Amino acid sequence: MRKTLALALLLASSAFAQSTILNGTGRKATVAIRNATIVPVSGPTIANGTIVFANGVITAVGTNLTAPSNATVIDGTGLFVYPGMIDSGSNVGLVEMDSVAGTVDTTELGDFNPNAQAAVAFNPHSEVVPVTRVSGVTHVLSVPEGGIISGQSALMQLAGWTPPESVVKAPAAMHIRFPRLRSTSPFATQPPDEEAEKEQKKAYTKSIDQLRDLLRDAQAYAKAAGARAKDTKVRRFDRDLVLEALVPVVEGREPVVMHANLARDIKAALEFADEFKLKVILAGAQDVARVVDEVKRRNIPVILGPILSLPQREDDPYDLLFTNAKTLHDAGIAFAIQSGDAHNARNLPYHAASCAAFGLPKDVALKSVTLYPAQIWGVADRLGSLEIGKSASLIVTDGDPLEIRTNVKRVFIAGEEMPMDSRHTLLYEKFSKRP
Amino acid sequence: MKNALFALALTIPLFAQERVTLIRNATILTVTNGTIENGSVLIRGSKIVAVGKDIAAPANARVIDATGKFVLPGIIDTHSHTAVEGSVNEISLPNTGMVRIADAIDNNDVSAYRQLAGGTTAALVLHGSANAIGGQSQILKWKWGRPASEWLVSGAPRTIKFALGENPKSANFRPPEGTPRQYPATRMGVEEVIRKSFIDARDYMAAWDEYEAKVKRKETAIPPRRDLLMDTMADILRGKIDVHAHCYRADEIIMLLNVADEQGFKVRELQHVLEGYKVGREIAKHGAGAGTFIDWWGYKAEAYDAIPYNVALMVRDKVLTSVNSDSDELARHLNHDAAKAMKYGGLTEDEALRLCTINPARQLRLDNRIGSIETGKDADLAIWNGHPLSVYSRVDTTFIEGEVYFDREQDLKRREELRKEKEERLKKEADEAKKDKDKEKEKKDA
Numbered sequence: 001m002r003k004t005l006a007l008a009l010l011l012a013s014s015a016f017a018q019s020t021i022l023n024g025t026g027r028k029a030t031v032a033i034r035n036a037t038i039v040p041v042s043g044p045t046i047a048n049g050t051i052v053f054a055n056g057v058i059t060a061v062g063t064n065l066t067a068p069s070n071a072t073v074i075d076g077t078g079l080f081v082y083p084g085m086i087d088s089g090s091n092v093g094l095v096e097m098d099s100v101a102g103t104v105d106t107t108e109l110g111d112f113n114p115n116a117q118a119a120v121a122f123n124p125h126s127e128v129v130p131v132t133r134v135s136g137v138t139h140v141l142s143v144p145e146g147g148i149i150s151g152q153s154a155l156m157q158l159a160g161w162t163p164p165e166s167v168v169k170a171p172a173a174m175h176i177r178f179p180r181l182r183s184t185s186p187f188a189t190q191p192p193d194e195e196a197e198k199e200q201k202k203a204y205t206k207s208i209d210q211l212r213d214l215l216r217d218a219q220a221y222a223k224a225a226g227a228r229a230k231d232t233k234v235r236r237f238d239r240d241l242v243l244e245a246l247v248p249v250v251e252g253r254e255p256v257v258m259h260a261n262l263a264r265d266i267k268a269a270l271e272f273a274d275e276f277k278l279k280v281i282l283a284g285a286q287d288v289a290r291v292v293d294e295v296k297r298r299n300i301p302v303i304l305g306p307i308l309s310l311p312q313r314e315d316d317p318y319d320l321l322f323t324n325a326k327t328l329h330d331a332g333i334a335f336a337i338q339s340g341d342a343h344n345a346r347n348l349p350y351h352a353a354s355c356a357a358f359g360l361p362k363d364v365a366l367k368s369v370t371l372y373p374a375q376i377w378g379v380a381d382r383l384g385s386l387e388i389g390k391s392a393s394l395i396v397t398d399g400d401p402l403e404i405r406t407n408v409k410r411v412f413i414a415g416e417e418m419p420m421d422s423r424h425t426l427l428y429e430k431f432s433k434r435p
Numbered sequence: 436m437k438n439a440l441f442a443l444a445l446t447i448p449l450f451a452q453e454r455v456t457l458i459r460n461a462t463i464l465t466v467t468n469g470t471i472e473n474g475s476v477l478i479r480g481s482k483i484v485a486v487g488k489d490i491a492a493p494a495n496a497r498v499i500d501a502t503g504k505f506v507l508p509g510i511i512d513t514h515s516h517t518a519v520e521g522s523v524n525e526i527s528l529p530n531t532g533m534v535r536i537a538d539a540i541d542n543n544d545v546s547a548y549r550q551l552a553g554g555t556t557a558a559l560v561l562h563g564s565a566n567a568i569g570g571q572s573q574i575l576k577w578k579w580g581r582p583a584s585e586w587l588v589s590g591a592p593r594t595i596k597f598a599l600g601e602n603p604k605s606a607n608f609r610p611p612e613g614t615p616r617q618y619p620a621t622r623m624g625v626e627e628v629i630r631k632s633f634i635d636a637r638d639y640m641a642a643w644d645e646y647e648a649k650v651k652r653k654e655t656a657i658p659p660r661r662d663l664l665m666d667t668m669a670d671i672l673r674g675k676i677d678v679h680a681h682c683y684r685a686d687e688i689i690m691l692l693n694v695a696d697e698q699g700f701k702v703r704e705l706q707h708v709l710e711g712y713k714v715g716r717e718i719a720k721h722g723a724g725a726g727t728f729i730d731w732w733g734y735k736a737e738a739y740d741a742i743p744y745n746v747a748l749m750v751r752d753k754v755l756t757s758v759n760s761d762s763d764e765l766a767r768h769l770n771h772d773a774a775k776a777m778k779y780g781g782l783t784e785d786e787a788l789r790l791c792t793i794n795p796a797r798q799l800r801l802d803n804r805i806g807s808i809e810t811g812k813d814a815d816l817a818i819w820n821g822h823p824l825s826v827y828s829r830v831d832t833t834f835i836e837g838e839v840y841f842d843r844e845q846d847l848k849r850r851e852e853l854r855k856e857k858e859e860r861l862k863k864e865a866d867e868a869k870k871d872k873d874k875e876k877e878k879k880d881a
Contacts, residue, residue, distance in 0.1 A: 099607045099735035128733065310764050314545040315857060317850060318552045318767075319829075343733040350771060353826040362827070404774040404826050424732075428744035428780070431712050 021130045021421050024159045028415035030054035032067035033396065036076025041083055041363075041370045042385035051081055053392035056415030061386055074396070079409060082366075082401050083385050084138025084393040086155075086373040088303045089283060089338025090345040092132055092140040093122035093156060093166075098342075107146035111207070112214055114245040116151030118142040119170035122163045128342055130422040133158040135346035136395040136408040139168060139383060141338070141373075143175055143257075148211055150175040152245065153257070155377050157393065159413035172377055173255040173281060174246070178269035179207035180262070208272065215276050218246035255279045255378075257303065261312060263287040270294055281376060283338070286312060286320065289327045296331055301376045304328070304368075306340035307351040325355035329364050336373035353402040365402055391415070453480045454837060457492045458818065461501035466508055466785075466792045467807040476506055478814040481836035486808055499818070499832070507788070507823045508807050509556025509815035509835065510769050511795035513679070513726040514706050514759035517560060517766065518544040518575065518586070524563035525570055529603070529618060529628045532595055533663035534570040536560050540583040546763040547577040551841035553767030554817035554830045557588065559759075559799060561706075564598035564681040565608070567619065567628040571595050571667065572679060574799055576815070576835050592800045594703070595671065597680035599625055599687040601737050626690050633698040636668035677703035677800070679726075683737035685713040692721045704798045707761070708749075709741035715752025724755035724798040728765065729772040729779070746790065747780020757795040774824040787824060817841075 031053055038049035040061060052060040052067060067073050096103035105121040122142050123129075132140065138158055144151030152171035160166035181204045221243040228234040248254035258269040261284045270291075273280040282288070282295060283303040295302060304324050311320040328335045337352050339345040348369055356365040374384025382391045392415040399406035411418045456478040463474035465486060477485035477493075492498050516523050522539035525531040540560075550558075557576045562569030574591040601607055603625050610616055619625050642659040649656035670676045678695070682688050682705055695702050704724040705711060709732070711718055711725045718725060727749075732741035749756045758773055760766035773787040782790075796806025804813050814837040821828030833841035 095733075097733055097736055097739055099601075308764060308768065310546075310549070315853065318549045318846070344730060347730070350826050354768075357827045357829045402826065404771060405777050405824065407778060424742040424744065424779075427740060427742045428712075428748070431748060434713075 018125045019127045019130055019423065021423075021426075022419050023124055023129075023161045023165075024413070024416045024418065026416070028054070028056040028392075029417075030068055030071040031074065031392075031412070031415075031417075032065070032071040033074045033076045033079075033081055034067065036396070037080045038386060039080060039082050039366075040386035041367055042387055049081075051386060051394070053394075053412075053415055056392055058386060058388055058390050058392050058394075061388060074410075076396065078398065080397045080399060080401075081386065082136070082395050082397060083370045083383070084395050084411065084413065085136050085348055085369045085401065086336075086377075086383065087132075087137050087140040087339050087345050087348045087369070088336040088373045088376065089143050089153075089305065089340055090140045091142065091145070091342035092128050092158070092345050093124065093126050093142050093342075094118060094144070095342045096123070096126055096128070106144060108144065108151060111147040111210070112149045112242065113144070113147055113151045114149045114174060114249070115241040116144050117154065117171060118144050118152060119154035119156070119163055119167050122154060122156055122166060124160050124163060124166045127423040128345070129158050130419070131343070131424055132345045133411055133413070133418055134408060134420050134422050134425070135349075136397065136401050136411065137345055137348050137369075138393050138395070138411060138413050139373075140345055141172055141377065145175075146177070148177055148179060148207060149214075150177060152254075155379060157413050159416060159418055168383070169377060169379055171254060173257045174249045175257045175259065175283075176211070176269075177259045178265055178272065179204050179211070180260075180265050181268070208268075211272070212275075214242075215246060215250055218243045218250045219276075222247045222250060249278065250276060252277055252279050255281050257281045257283045259283045261286040263290040266291050267294060270298060270300075274298075285324070288324050289320075292327065292331050292333070295328075295333055301334035301336070301372075302328055303336055303338050303376070304355075305338040305351050307337060307354050308347070309340070319358050322354050322358035325352075325365070325368060326359040329360055334372060334376060335368060336376050337368045349402040350404060353404075356402065362400075362402070369402075455479050455493050455496040456499065456814075456834075456837065457490065457496045458499045458501050458506060459490070459492075460503075461818065462505045462822075463808055464505060464507045464788055464823070465808040466788050467809060469785075474506075476808060476814075476816065478834070478837045481814060481838075483808060483810055483812050483814045483816075486810055501818050503820075504831065505819040505822055505828070506808065506816055507554060507770075507819060508792045509805065509817060509833065510554050510791045511757075511799065511801075511806060512550070512555055512558040512760050512766050512769060512791075513704060513757055513795045513798055514761045515558035515560045515575075515766060516563065516761070517546045517550065517558060517577075517763055518542060518583075519560055520544060524565040526563075526565040529566050530568040530632050530664065531562075531566055531570050532568040532632070532667040534562070536562060536571060536573040537587060540573070540575070540586060542579075542581070542583040542586055546766070548579045548841065549763070550766045551577050551579060551833045551835075552830055552843070552846070553769070554819065554823065554833060555766055555769060556815040556817070556833060556835050556840075557801075557805060558766070559594060559679065559795075561594075561596040561679065564596070564602035565605075567598060567603040567625050568632060569596040569598055571676070574801070577840065578835055578838075579840050588801070593670070593676040594679055594799075595667065595676050596706075597629065597678055597691070597702075599680060599682040599691060600684060601735055602681065603628075607735060622687055622690070625687070626694060629691070630694050630698065632664075632668050633672065633694070633700070636665050636672055637698075639665040640669050640672070671700050672698070674700070677701075679704045679706050681706045683707055683709045683741075685710040688714055689717060692717060692723065695721065703800075704757075706759070709738055709745060711754065712742065712745045712748035713740075715749045715754050718749070719753045724757065724794070725749050726757040726759040726795065726798060728761060729758055729775045743775060743779035746776045747782055750776075750780075750782060750786060755794055755797055756790060757798055758790045759795065770823040770828075771826055774826065777824070784824060 034050045038046040050065040108116045143153040154170035155168040155172045256278045260266045260269040339348045352365040371384040374380040396410040459475040463471040475490040525534045561572040572594040574588045575586045702723040708725045730743040769791045773790045776782040793806035796802040817833040
């Protein structure tokens with residue numbers, strides 16, 4: 001089965017970014033993996049267990065199960081089965097080479113682009129897709145960047161031959177990089193420049209005012225659209241795609257990811273969200289330990305990461321970003337972890353494990369890249385754990401997937417077994433054979 | 436202000452003469468002599484004086500019980516830009532080999548401390564890659580809290596940074612409006628800059644030889660004009676300065692090795708060397724080492740063929756290989772990169788550990804002093820709370836030359852104290868500023 005899937009070719013000289021590796025077979029076979037340690041994440045680990053799936057859906061998980069007669073049986077002795085991992089913030093599919101502008105589709109011009117949709121620009125044939133997938137990350141939130149309203153993210157499966165085939169949920173959320181107030185650092189060697197600070201404050205206030213005006217316009221637009229839907233005698237008006245994109249946001253149907261890191265920016269972003277009763281998810285949140293109460297009180301989830309990055313202030317504790325997850329866990333705040341990366345979204349599990357190195361329980365670290373993101377992105381009915389009725393998006397490994405030395409042996413996405421090839425494995429094979 | 440605060444910050448190593456420390460009951464990963472379970476390391480002054488199973492604690496020794504913990508040599512990073520903020524690229528000429536990192540060390544860079552907290556103790560600090568020959572690098576130890584002069588590793592080999600490919604040809608860099616582009620703009624030009632610099636150096640050396648011969652013969656002689664760049668290039672040819680060359684693509688690697696063979700110098704270490712796996716045997720034949728990040732790729736065109744199996748393939752080709760950071764962030768967990776070399780290409784645990792310890796020490800020609808836990812070597816090591824090749828492990832204590840420069844327990848204890856200190860200082864500063872302002876106002880009013 002795997003042999004036929006591995007019929008991928010690699011042209012090392014291939015110009016830009018069109019992977020020759022299969023994006024799936026279309027075969028959602030009946031499969032039983034037996035004698036494996038099954039880690040459903042949502043419940044206790046099952047030693048010597050069996051998991052069965054058919055038509056892309058898990059049909060049985062447990063011990064002493066008989067495989068259906070038509071099942072392809074995989075011996076899982078010595079192996080482990082986990083749900084596929086979900087990256088809660090990446091640029092996978094939106095960028096091929098950062099320095100080559102023609103291959104970068106992350107950032108639209110201007111400050112307000114609510115109508116920009118990651119799902120539209122996602123390239124399922126990017127070389128980044130198989131590279132990420134063979135490492136056990138099966139789903140990614142692809143996120144637009146830049147400006148104040150960056151656009152709408154999409155939860156994508158790393159399988160599928162067209163962007164729509166890869167979509168799990170689109171839009172997943174609206175992304176707002178909340179304006180940041182920068183003031184002269186207390187450690188600046190120059191005395192504070194009062195004029196410059198005034199200018200900055202002015203620009204900051206102006207940005208927030210613009211954002212507020214836009215959301216108010218969206219509220220009005222929603223009202224007008226609602227009125228016209230009910231009564232065609234209401235005067236017709238031209239469609240506005242920017243405002244239209246914001247309607248589900250101001251109506252609280254689509255979550256808003258507020259990207260903010262410093263405590264004062266987080267507070268400002270949350271207060272702003274209160275004003276419009278937005279359904280908020282906080283992201284980045286490096287200073288979250290300073291605003292735990294503010295977050296807890298509002299009962300909003302947090303996307304942490306990238307964890308393997310540097311604290312912003314020189315006098316921040318060296319382990320600040322490693323300990324935030326434990327702080328949230330202890331406070332009972334829902335969270336998930338993002339890589340914030342494209343090419344190395346595959347390192348998502350190590351971002352999570354780094355939190356475990358600093359006190360987060362290991363099983364919670366695992367949840368932060370499986371079940372928790374599924375819950376936060378509203379797809380826990382389908383993804384995030386190994387339960388009957390959920391999508392057969394799972395990985396077979398020879399150990400804990402959060403540990404670097406562990407190898408991912410097989411990857412299934414929605415029941416389809418994916419090739420274990422990537423640009424990297426194929427170049428490795430090629431140059432292993434240099435005569 | 437900044438200096439004062441951070442000089443005091445975090446941990447201040449305790450200094451004493453010939454302090455004796457015994458770390459015991461640990462798993463000692465010596466790197467060069469295998470693993471010792473339930474082992475001990477005895478440190479006297481700045482040196483390791485004994486490593487083994489049953490070492491009795493000398494009188495007055497500080498004894499650290501490291502039961503369940505691991506001791507690893509200090510991690511060595513052969514590609515760092517820490518502690519030279521703002522002085523990375525002397526971008527003004529294609530060859531600025533005359534400038535020296537040693538003249539621009541900033542010992543207030545907190546990144547050094549953060550790296551200690553990841554078990555990293557020494558680094559080769561290099562110029563950037565904006566020009567084909569960027570300047571002379573410096574080997575440092577992260578002696579946080581000590582004067583910059585003490586960070587320099589005394590007697591360490593002299594080194595210089597070369598750069599090939601997109602960066603020195605300014606492919607990803609647009610000069611400010613009105614500034615013309617600077618030569619070179621192609622890999623052909625980069626080759627020429629390097630080659631011509633050595634040809635000029637040969638002429639320069641010949642001019643000096645002639646002059647000295649004349650002096651010897653007691654003839655009238657006018658000395659050639661002294662040229663700091665040519666002095667540097669000549670010292671490379673004399674084997675007195677080691678070349679560390681930033682490179683990506685296989686073709687440019689071959690180019691540099693050919694120029695080196697033709698001009699008569701050796702490349703000590705290829706840096707980044709992301710396509711090294713394509714030409715491992717050529718690299719090994721030249722005798723160059725390779726220092727690379729294990730899984731960065733795709734951030735520019737020349738990094739598109741980078742694969743995480745690069746390390747394993749180069750090791751198989753018998754290239755002396757290390758993992759290094761080029762990043763204040765990655766420098767804090769080079770143990771992860773070592774572990775990845777097991778995942779990608781199946782290196783053994785010992786091979787993986789060597790990538791961030793003895794191999795970089797050999798590349799820096801300091802393997803007689805650092806890079807392993809052996810009697811007689813500098814006591815640069817870290818105590819880890821788990822196996823360093825596990826991503827779940829972290830560092831408890833880091834030593835350089837027998838002194839503690841990072842200790843997690845101390846760090847945690849001092850946080851509240853430092854927070855208060857900062858608050859007080861900021862308040863004092865604000866009060867003073869207000870006083871000055873009031874005074875000024877009074878003056879104006881008067």
